[in-house]
Amino acid sequence: MDTFETLQFFRGLSDEYSIDKTSIIVPRKDRRPRNSSPHFHEVADKWFLDKFGIPYRSQGVFVIARVLSASAYATSPDHVVRVIPLSTYRFCWSKKISDLLFGAQKLANAPAEKIKDFLESACYQEDDLSAAHSSGNEVKSRPRFVGQFSWIFNKDPALRVKRPMPQLV
Template identity: 25%
Template sequence: MRLYRGFSDFVDSKILENGYLKTPRKPRDSHTYVHKVADDWFENKFGVKARSQTIFCTPDIEQAAEYGKPYELSIPQTLDVKLIFSIDVKDFIEIERDICDVNCKEEIINWLESKSYLMVTSSLKLPINFDGEVMLYCEKYEVSEV
């Protein structure tokens, strides 16, 4: 399955390192408490702080384009990767629409647990018609213009 990511900045290299492994991502659109609670939940479930350490991507090129110029991502087969997703979540920002209180840990966790998040180790293992957000945990990845 092809994965895309939107870049708002100029991309001058074909191989990019996951800078979030050294400097964790700060939330751009998510509430900071939701971000922290979700990170802890993902780390407990999958061993990855999925909101801070991953590359957000999607099989939906139009969704990627909402975040900048879309590029296709590929991961060298020799690298270990984790792809975390839920077939019930198009974009993680949905959580803030669905819960009543972004400062309530219990509501955040209940939402996360209700979404049946999964982890796979190859984009080929994503569901065929899946078109939502994928959180890609890897050291580096390749990009190409589409």
């Protein structure tokens, strides 16, 4: 079975993160939207909470299999890092939505029902990580329990090539 440890997922970081070494980062519990409206963020977060029991928008870590896509969110190409969970996690993704930001911008001030209908039509699912990786679409991931830390940001260039991650102990 494919996992975040055997597949490579990336994230673009801002320059507030150190990229000269491997870092263990605690995901925020109160993520605020940087590129989407607070209205869309709140409606979508509640939709994810109602659908999956997890507010993926405010408590998730967004990752993607394509380095080029991750670089769109990075301060520089050097700020694209591989993200690997260190504890149990859940994830969701959509076969239809490459990046929710596009929908978030289009529906920034739409009525809540229109946003919910859009999210429902996206057919988000919490399985088949291998298909999520192959699709190149955004994956929203979160530790199984908030407060239980889970992600390592690894800048090692050797890990950026397509080869399995060494087993973490």
